[in-house]
Amino acid sequence: MPELIAKEAWQGQAAVTRAGLVLAPLQDRPIWSVALFPGGADGAATALESLGLGFPEPNRWVSAAEVRLVWTGRAQAFLMGAEPPAGLAGHAAVTDQSGGWAGVSLSGPAGPEALARLVPVDLRPGSFPAGAAIRAPVNHMSAVILRTGPETVEVWVFRSMARTLWHELTEVLARFEARATVAG
Amino acid sequence: MRLTCPLCGDRDRREFHYYGSDAYLDRPAEGAAPAAWDDYLHNRDNPAGLTKDLWYHEQGCAQWLVVTRNTVTHEVSAVELVAGRAGA
Incomplete structure (x- = not known):
């Protein structure tokens, strides 16, 4: 038998902070x-x-x-x-489904505004309150989105799409930061 | 265009996949006459007014839906789950 090495979905991935938003990988779990x-x-x-x-x-x-x-x-x-x-x-x-899904958390007051660029559902606390969990697309990816804090949401997608999710979200944060900088 | 999924709520059209007439729900029984299969597979009305279509909430709850809409006014008057229907 070949020796297979179990790897976390986000092995070695550090959190990213931009425009007051923190994008962090979540640990794998059952x-x-x-x-x-x-x-x-x-x-x-x-x-x-x-x-x-x-x-x-x-x-x-x-x-x-x-x-x-x-x-x-x-x-x-x-x-x-x-x-x-x-x-x-x-x-x-x-x-x-363990190992089949990968999650990130996005924290910060402007989280819903940033996610609005990818998710066609209102994620502001008024319509996406504590305890809410929905199925919704993140761009083309089917996701599970949860509110886990007043300014924190989690986004879970198929693990095979983890890097794409990270890419899409960091791109959104970069543009969000650029827009905030221009607006001064 | 937006559809109000009975489970997920008001959602954007991009989350849904269009399939066709709700006539696809009424599959003829085994041994039905060829004319019944012809109707089931091919013959469709094209009404100016109320029409019922199947939509799939592929980017949401993954449920099949029957959507009643008006082809003249574009009003969507009902969205119902296929699951739980009699005989489903």
């Missing part, structure tokens, strides 16, 4: 897709109680300590930061 079987909602809810989590409403995410359950589609959520509890498998299709 990610499991939980797709409810028809009629499986109650059974899944019982199984998820052991994590202290309820199944999230559409466009929401819930957390208990470092463990999150993020809505990602109809009757589907991503369990992030923990292994799925025993007893869940009978009520939902549970599949390991």
Whole structure:
């Protein structure tokens, strides 16, 4: 057997600060897709109680300590930061997505304005408040976007698109900074 | 153009993929007459007024939607999930 070396999605990537915005790579973590079987909602809810989590409403995410359950589609959520509890498998299709997604956080008051250049959804706190999680495109990439703080959002995309995401976002920040400089 | 996805809310047209008439939801049963298959596959009305189309929210929740719109006024009057329909 060849020896394979596990690498983080953002191996060696340092955070970038421009125009008062901090773009930072997020650590890889366990990610499991939980797709409810028809009629499986109650059974899944019982199984998820052991994590202290309820199944999230559409466009929401819930957390208990470092463990999150993020809505990602109809009757589907991503369990992030923990292994799925025993007893869940009978009520939902549970599949390991760990290593399949890469995330970044964007922090700063102008984050929504910067992301507006790539994401056709209003991400200002008024319409994208605490606890919000949506599926939306980042340019051509399908993403999961979460609000994780008053001035912080996370963007998760397929890991194969990590470098493209980083490129697109750093380009936006560069232009955003240039615009701010000109405006004085 | 914007569509209000029943799950995701008001979204830009670029998130959606157009498929065609909602007639594609009513697939003839096995052994149906050739005329039924002809209708299912080929024969479409082109109404001036209300029409129902299938759209896919590919950049959002990945759900198939039935969109009711008016080809005269461009008004979108309903967007419904295909999932959960009777027989779906």
